[in-house]
Amino acid sequence: MTDYEKIAELLYPNIKKTVNDYINMYPARKLPDGAEVTRLAPSPTGYLHIGQLFQCLVNKRIADQSKGVFYVRLEDTDQKREVAGAGPIMAEMINYFAPYTEGFHDYNKQNGDYGSYIQSERQAIYLCFAKDLVSRGLAYPCFCSSDDDDDESCDYREEQKKLGVPTGYYGKWAKCRNLTYEEVKANIDAGKKYTIRIKANGNGTEKMVHKDLLRGSIVFPKNFVDYVLIKSTGLALYHMAHVVDDTLMHTSTVIRGEEWLSSVPLHYQLFEYFGLKAPKYLHTNLLMTTDANTGNTRKISKRYDPWADCRWFIEQGFPKEAIIEYVLNLANSAFEPWRTANPNADINEYILKTGNMGKSGAMFDMVKLVDVSKNVIAKMKAPEIYSRVLLWAKKYDITLAYLLERDKEYAISIFAMDRDNKPRPRKDTAKWSEIKEFYSYMWDDLYLSKERNYDFEEETKLKDIKELLERYILVYSASDDNQTWFNKVKETASLCGYCTDMKEYKLNPEKYKGSIRTASTIIRVAITGIRETPDLCEIMKILGEKVVHARIVETILAIEEFIKNGIE
RNA sequence: GGCCCCGUGGUCAAGAGGUUAAGACAUCGCCCUUUCACGGCGGAAUCGGGAGUUCAAUUCUCCCCGGGGUCACCA
Numbered sequence: 001m002t003d004y005e006k007i008a009e010l011l012y013p014n015i016k017k018t019v020n021d022y023i024n025m026y027p028a029r030k031l032p033d034g035a036e037v038t039r040l041a042p043s044p045t046g047y048l049h050i051g052q053l054f055q056c057l058v059n060k061r062i063a064d065q066s067k068g069v070f071y072v073r074l075e076d077t078d079q080k081r082e083v084a085g086a087g088p089i090m091a092e093m094i095n096y097f098a099p100y101t102e103g104f105h106d107y108n109k110q111n112g113d114y115g116s117y118i119q120s121e122r123q124a125i126y127l128c129f130a131k132d133l134v135s136r137g138l139a140y141p142c143f144c145s146s147d148d149d150d151d152e153s154c155d156y157r158e159e160q161k162k163l164g165v166p167t168g169y170y171g172k173w174a175k176c177r178n179l180t181y182e183e184v185k186a187n188i189d190a191g192k193k194y195t196i197r198i199k200a201n202g203n204g205t206e207k208m209v210h211k212d213l214l215r216g217s218i219v220f221p222k223n224f225v226d227y228v229l230i231k232s233t234g235l236a237l238y239h240m241a242h243v244v245d246d247t248l249m250h251t252s253t254v255i256r257g258e259e260w261l262s263s264v265p266l267h268y269q270l271f272e273y274f275g276l277k278a279p280k281y282l283h284t285n286l287l288m289t290t291d292a293n294t295g296n297t298r299k300i301s302k303r304y305d306p307w308a309d310c311r312w313f314i315e316q317g318f319p320k321e322a323i324i325e326y327v328l329n330l331a332n333s334a335f336e337p338w339r340t341a342n343p344n345a346d347i348n349e350y351i352l353k354t355g356n357m358g359k360s361g362a363m364f365d366m367v368k369l370v371d372v373s374k375n376v377i378a379k380m381k382a383p384e385i386y387s388r389v390l391l392w393a394k395k396y397d398i399t400l401a402y403l404l405e406r407d408k409e410y411a412i413s414i415f416a417m418d419r420d421n422k423p424r425p426r427k428d429t430a431k432w433s434e435i436k437e438f439y440s441y442m443w444d445d446l447y448l449s450k451e452r453n454y455d456f457e458e459e460t461k462l463k464d465i466k467e468l469l470e471r472y473i474l475v476y477s478a479s480d481d482n483q484t485w486f487n488k489v490k491e492t493a494s495l496c497g498y499c500t501d502m503k504e505y506k507l508n509p510e511k512y513k514g515s516i517r518t519a520s521t522i523i524r525v526a527i528t529g530i531r532e533t534p535d536l537c538e539i540m541k542i543l544g545e546k547v548v549h550a551r552i553v554e555t556i557l558a559i560e561e562f563i564k565n566g567i568e
Numbered sequence: 569g570g571c572c573c574c575g576u577g578g579u580c581a582a583g584a585g586g587u588u589a590a591g592a593c594a595u596c597g598c599c600c601u602u603u604c605a606c607g608g609c610g611g612a613a614u615c616g617g618g619a620g621u622u623c624a625a626u627u628c629u630c631c632c633c634g635g636g637g638u639c640a641c642c643a
Contacts, residue, residue, distance in 0.1 A: 043643050078642055145641070166570055167639060195641055221571070231641040238643050262572055262638040285574080286636075297635065329592090333581050336592060358581080360574045361636060368580070368593045378606085418605075428605050489602070502601085520602035532604035 003181040008135035010185060011194075012127055019132045019274065022125055026114055026248045035068035037252045039103070040094060041245075043075040044087035048310040050300060050327070050364065051257065051287045053097055057324060058284060058331050059255045060098035061352040068252070072103035073117045073245060077235045093310055097320060114249040119241050126236035129244050129274065130196045130229055138273045139229060141194040142169070142176040143187045168225035170200060177226065196230035198223075200269065210264050213253065213282035213354045223265040239263060243270040246279055253280040282354055287330070288361040300364060307366070317392045317432025321347065322373035328352070329372070330362045344379070373430040382416035389415075392432040400436045403443050413542050414442045418534040426534060441528040442539070444547060452558065455530050457521060462568055464513055465522050466559045468496045472523060473552050478545035485537045493519035526555040 001009075029037060038059040042052055063070035072094055074087050088106040095105070102112035110117050133139035156173040160166065177199060179187075187194065202208075202222030210218045229240040236244070246254060261283045271278040289300045302308040313323050324347060329335045332352050342349070377385065386404065393401035404411045419425040429435065440446040456465060472492045480488065490500045498519040499505035499512040509515075524536050527548060533539060540548050 041643085045643075075643065081642060142641095161569080164569070193641095215573070218572070225639085228641050233641080235641090237641070241643095257637090258573065259637055259643090264572090283573085288636080299636085330580070336580080337582090340592080356582095358574095362581095363579055365579050365593075371593055374605095422606085424606050426605050486602075493602095515602090517602055524603060530603090534604075536602070 002135075002137075004137040005135045006181045007141065007184050008131045010181070010188060011134060011141060011196075012131040015124070015128050015131045017124075017128050019129055022128060022248060026250070029069065029250050031069070032067050034066050035252075036062050036066040037069045037071075037250055038063045038255055039071045039073055039246075039249070039251055040098075041073045041075045041242075042090050042094070043078060043081070044083060044090060045078075045081045046083055046086055046302060046309075048090050048093040049302065050308055050310055050313075053093075053310050053323070054287055054327050054331060055255060055257060055284065056094055056098050057327055058282075058352065058357075060100070061328070061350070062253060062255065062354070064348060065351050069102055070098065070100050071112060071114075071117065071249070072100055072105075073249070074104040074119060075238065075241065076118060076120045077231075077237065077241060079120075079233075079235075096314075097310070097324060117249075119236070119245070122241070122245070123234060123236070125248070126230065126240055126244055127234065129240070130236075133198070133229075133273060134196065136273075137199065139196050139198050140176060140179065141184055141187075142174075142197045142226075142228070143179075143192045143194050144169075144176060145193065145195065145232060166204070166225075169197065169227070170225045174226050193232040195228045195232050197226040197228055198266070198269065198273070200224045200226050202265070202269070208265060208268060210268065210281070212261075213280055214357055215261075215283060215359060218261070218264075220265045223269045225266075227266055229270075239266055239270065243267060243274070243276070247271075247274075247276050251279050253282060255282045255284065258283045258286050282357075284331070285358045286361045287364050289364050297361070297363070307364075315396060315433075317389075317396070317434075318369070318373050318430070319376055319388065319432075322369065322376040322430075325376065326369045326372045329368075330358070330364070332357050370430040374427045377429050378419075378425045378427045382412045382420050385415045386412045389432045389435055393436075396433070397436060403445065410542070414439055417538045417542070441530065441533070442542065447529070447551075450529075452529060452554075454525055454555065454558070456525050457518065457531075460514070460518060460522065462559050462563055464496065465526075466556055466563070468492060468498075468519060468522050469526055469552050469556050469559075471495060473549065473556075476540075476548065476552075478541065478548070480537075482537050485540075489520060489523065490516060523552075527551050 029035075031037070040052070040056045040059050042048070048056075060070045062068075072091060074091075076082055076087065087104070091105045094100065102114075102117075104110050104117040107118065116122055130139060134141070156169070157167045160168075160173070174197075176194075176197070200223050202224035204221055204224045206222040207219050208222045210220060212218055227239060228237055230236055242254075245251075264281065268278055287300050288297050289305060290296070291298050291304070300308045306312050310323075314320070325335070325339065328347070328350070329339075334353060334356050335350060338350055339345075380388070386408065390401060390404045393404060417426075429438065436446070440450065472489070475488045475492060477488075493516050494500050496519070497513040498516060499508075499514070500516045502515060502517070505512060505515040520536065521531055524533060525531055527536070527540065527543070543551075
């Protein structure tokens with residue numbers, strides 16, 4: 001037995017399995033040629049971040065389009081940062097946007113043959129791999145930390161900064177690197193806690209090449225820092241878990257954010273030490289935003305940007321297709337031309353090519369999302385909008401939900417306005433939360449409960465409004481078709497001195513009180529309170545004779561009141 | 569500061585030695601129109617800077633500058 005083997009036994013007498021045992025336990029997946037196995041590995045520290053969704057969608061697409069597998073693994077090795085209950089909620093969100101079968105769903109619900117998909121349950125595996133490294137002298141126990149906290153008590157970092165050399169545990173600062181069996185044993189016997197560190201073989205000048213699926217060849221100095229692999233608690237760090245898990249779970253391509261690029265040398269070293277083949281890597285760009293206060297570009301943060309949390313978009317009522325489309329568009333610029341060419345194709349038919357993904361940080365543009373969302377909603381028919389809005393409203397707006405359910409047909413007819421019967425549908429709704437306010441005049445419950453604030457045009461005189469409405473109410477009939485309806489509006493307008501021909505009006509505006517636009521606006525405002533609405537004739541038909549009548553009369557009365565008070 | 573990534577209009581970006589430097593969103597103007605939205609037409613707006621290589625550089629090389637990431641017993 002070598003000293004290394006003796007140390008390994010001393011540290012982990014109960015680990016009997018070998019690395020090979022585990023490797024044999026999880027044989028390669030049976031998948032068609034070219035199938036990619038990808039994963040999302042969130043840590044349960046909060047809720048799904050929009051940047052994670054970005055990673056998630058790319059991973060999912062790459063797997064699906066190659067007939068491979070996309071799975072979810074919970075990286076919960078950091079108990080300190082863990083937020084209770086966050087894991088299952090994250091899984092639910094991932095599943096909402098990118099349905100998956102294999103992996104973690106809940107602490108008592110996992111699917112797949114390569115589990116556990118919860119890292120805290122994999123401790124024995126990591127320790128086995130660590131023991132293997134220790135027994136071969138490629139890793140070693142380090143006692144440099146103080147007993148009760150995770151702060152390295154060695155103050156070598158300050159010294160290194162002063163010296164202007166890279167910070168880290170290496171070289172002469174790596175005091176535990178060459179401890180003998182006897183020294184290790186003495187420390188252990190003294191009850192000292194220890195971490196396991198990799199014994200790096202780079203010297204800071206030796207180079208290595210990483211071939212990234214997106215970024216091409218990148219030259220790094222070979223890793224020369226003895227990073228911690230196993231914490232003093234016995235739990236693994238990301239680097240160790242990544243190498244072990246992605247090997248055992250047979251991940252073919254690791255797609256992760258650019259923030260991981262700088263740890264690639266460490267990961268390669270680990271694979272090399274284990275004699276394992278590293279997966280393919282793709283390091284994506286990062287999602288950014290402009291800081292409202294400083295004007296600087298920065299990473300999207302949960303602290304400052306409420307929309308960093310994916311739930312925000314759902315609460316706002318953005319359809320998930322819109323969110324997916326926009327994020328995919330950010331990930332891959334070829335998406336938008338594809339969507340233009342295939343407006344009705346299922347999003348799962350899109351083939352995402354890794355070569356033309358963006359390399360530089362992408363600004364998250366809410367305005368563009370809104371546009372994408374409007375287009376997505378514009379493709380929906382009224383019944384679909386109805387069920388979508390209802391589903392949303394049940395959770396976020398019970399008043400709306402009540403109105404929708406009270407009279408389903410009525411609600412659908414509202415959503416059908418300027419939409420189902422038009423070649424080019426309206427594009428004015430981006431999210432469900434806008435619906436209630438936008439169509440508030442369509443429900444008396446909402447309309448009557450609000451303070452009336454007639455939005456007539458400034459220059460229109462009250463007495464003229466009154467006159468027009470009084471005349472119009474006499475000819476109005478709920479049974480009129482669109483043409484008849486408009487003819488009546490024109491006749492009334494003409495009688496009151498408005499010009500019904502826009503060209504004529506533009507030539508001689510002084511001859512008239514206003515144009516047919518002015519007259520129409522008066523009726524529109526009398527009925528809806530506002531100047532901008534879908535087709536007025538349709539609105540009046542849906543509202544019905546009684547309501548239209550009541551609203552016009554109410555308006556006339558209100559105007560009389562204004563006039564009485566000397567307002568013109 | 570060391571190492572690494574990135575740099576085309578306000579935003580996402582196509583272009584890979586020779587182009588009037590695409591397209592989408594936003595913005596401005598006009599048209600259509602009973603309002604708004606839609607739609608149509610048009611405008612303004614971009615190759616970070618400097619050296620090289622070349623007959624020719626947005627495109628290749630180098631330097632600089634700028635932005636970002638990372639240097640934890642976090643992921």
